[in-house]
Amino acid sequence: MVGASLYCLNGTDETLQMFQRVVLCFNETFHPEGRVLKAKGVDLASLFRFQPEEGRIWLKDYRMVMMSACALGALRRELIETLGMEQARGAMKRFGHAAGLADAHALAERFPDATPEQHLDFGPALHGLEGVANIVRDPEKTRIDLENGHLHVEAHWQHSYEAEQHLELFGLSDEPVCWTLAGYATGHSSSAAGDRTIVVETECKAMGHERCRFVLDYARNMPEETKREEPDYQKQHLPEVLQGLFDKVNRQELLAREGERRISNLEDELASYRVSPDFIGDSPRFEAALKTASSVAHVDATVLVLGESGTGKELLARHVHERSLRRDRAFVAVNCSALPETLQEAELFGYAKGAFTGASAPTAGVFEAAHKGTLFLDEIGDLSLTAQTKILRALQEGEVKRLGEARTRKVDVRIVAATNKDLKAMVRENTFREDLFYRLNVITVTMPPLRERGVDRFHLAAHFLERFAAQFSKPLRELSCDARAAIGAYAWPGNVRELQHAIERGVILAAGREVTLADLPEELSGLGGGPSRSSSTQTGGTTAEEDTQLANIAGEEARIRKALELSNGNRERVAAMLGWSRTTLWRRMKKYSQLEN
Numbered sequence: 001m002v003g004a005s006l007y008c009l010n011g012t013d014e015t016l017q018m019f020q021r022v023v024l025c026f027n028e029t030f031h032p033e034g035r036v037l038k039a040k041g042v043d044l045a046s047l048f049r050f051q052p053e054e055g056r057i058w059l060k061d062y063r064m065v066m067m068s069a070c071a072l073g074a075l076r077r078e079l080i081e082t083l084g085m086e087q088a089r090g091a092m093k094r095f096g097h098a099a100g101l102a103d104a105h106a107l108a109e110r111f112p113d114a115t116p117e118q119h120l121d122f123g124p125a126l127h128g129l130e131g132v133a134n135i136v137r138d139p140e141k142t143r144i145d146l147e148n149g150h151l152h153v154e155a156h157w158q159h160s161y162e163a164e165q166h167l168e169l170f171g172l173s174d175e176p177v178c179w180t181l182a183g184y185a186t187g188h189s190s191s192a193a194g195d196r197t198i199v200v201e202t203e204c205k206a207m208g209h210e211r212c213r214f215v216l217d218y219a220r221n222m223p224e225e226t227k228r229e230e231p232d233y234q235k236q237h238l239p240e241v242l243q244g245l246f247d248k249v250n251r252q253e254l255l256a257r258e259g260e261r262r263i264s265n266l267e268d269e270l271a272s273y274r275v276s277p278d279f280i281g282d283s284p285r286f287e288a289a290l291k292t293a294s295s296v297a298h299v300d301a302t303v304l305v306l307g308e309s310g311t312g313k314e315l316l317a318r319h320v321h322e323r324s325l326r327r328d329r330a331f332v333a334v335n336c337s338a339l340p341e342t343l344q345e346a347e348l349f350g351y352a353k354g355a356f357t358g359a360s361a362p363t364a365g366v367f368e369a370a371h372k373g374t375l376f377l378d379e380i381g382d383l384s385l386t387a388q389t390k391i392l393r394a395l396q397e398g399e400v401k402r403l404g405e406a407r408t409r410k411v412d413v414r415i416v417a418a419t420n421k422d423l424k425a426m427v428r429e430n431t432f433r434e435d436l437f438y439r440l441n442v443i444t445v446t447m448p449p450l451r452e453r454g455v456d457r458f459h460l461a462a463h464f465l466e467r468f469a470a471q472f473s474k475p476l477r478e479l480s481c482d483a484r485a486a487i488g489a490y491a492w493p494g495n496v497r498e499l500q501h502a503i504e505r506g507v508i509l510a511a512g513r514e515v516t517l518a519d520l521p522e523e524l525s526g527l528g529g530g531p532s533r534s535s536s537t538q539t540g541g542t543t544a545e546e547d548t549q550l551a552n553i554a555g556e557e558a559r560i561r562k563a564l565e566l567s568n569g570n571r572e573r574v575a576a577m578l579g580w581s582r583t584t585l586w587r588r589m590k591k592y593s594q595l596e597n
């Protein structure tokens, strides 16, 4: 027997076991009585003994099995799909290695006197006989002189069954795929040469190359390739392979979970900076409001948000809530102006069953709903005096009583209130409780009207355009020049909300890739490039009715106050109503400083 291969799979017993399962293919051109393949004078075909009546084929004393290449292809596919490319490659190389080794052993037993060079020739001949491929050596680049320590073969496999199968099953590959062939040549040549050899496929038809080329040499002469190939020839138990795969999956899962956690953290961080995508702007007045709100958010004090309708007072309240320690609890918003006076108390404090007609079940009010969280009372100036009294008590005592109930319930609620009314004036007119006003007026944040937010209107317009274009699936890109000019000139008495509705309408009506002035509401037309003061009652001058009301008021201070009330605090309109410039209005308001707010 020729020297044992260093790649031997853990001893002879196991090799033999593997060998008994070796599957080989004969191609059709071979016929036992026909063509005779010879390796340097040895009739190799005669070595095969066929015993069809017993269902056995022999090569010397080693049993062989004939099987279709398709079946081997199916096995290949199973391995690749079950274990992945890397594991399948290793398994098939070791399979080929066992076959090469077994053939070498069979021939060594049959021809104990053959030289190692002869044995090296047996391998390719036998492999050809078995229908695996035809080996064509390149004589120029091949040198076999074992006695003097030379062994270098460069050759190609013609008609590799493996490249054919792989191409058919998987298409082009990005690595060589003649794994069993390389394994066979490595096993056989190591055994024949009596030293450790390595066979590396350098080009493969399955990669689109013209031929499947390979190099055979002593492992010591190709240290880099040997190191790279080594893992493929190391035996691996399936449970270990599977464990390795499980570990890999687990690691990936951990990484994925870590990634998700980080994304979620970043989202939280982002959310704490910005409660709504609509809450954007970088004008000084907007940023000042945001800064004040952010700095008082964690203090748990009551916050009073002032500003005209549509300026985003609720978004500011949410901003306070999201940056407070109560952020994980409820944020409950109530628009007091939407509640009829008769229902205000029931909505705020809840009621017992039968407390009034229609009270069919005990119901909690918004104070209870916002327990431990934040209660946003919008348009608080519209509450009845009775409701105001009860809110004051709830704030002072930290408890509420449902309508029709005698017992009180503890509530821990942070109030953010908002109004577009002049509460001080209401206090003077006894329509708003003074003690509640001071209770609410601890920290005041004023949301600036849109017309005082400079270029924010364009940022917001662009933002809404993008949002609505996506919502209505429109291929819109931008605002036309005239639309931009009108947006810049218009006074936006309805503020951000009005702008949002205008852009929404514009997006719906727009026919091309632009929203033009014609797509925007009529109020904006005729303003392109012009001054923001128009004759419209919404933006500038007074109506006849307002004129009459103002004319009936004696005293400058009272007139200013009335104008503020009529205009919902819109100073631009106040200035227009009184026929003053904004600077004059500002100077006179400063004079009556109690009007400030």
Ligand SMILES: [Zn+2]
Pocket: 160, 163, 176, 177, 178, 201, 203, 204, 205, 206, 211, 212, 213
């Ligand atoms: Zn190949």
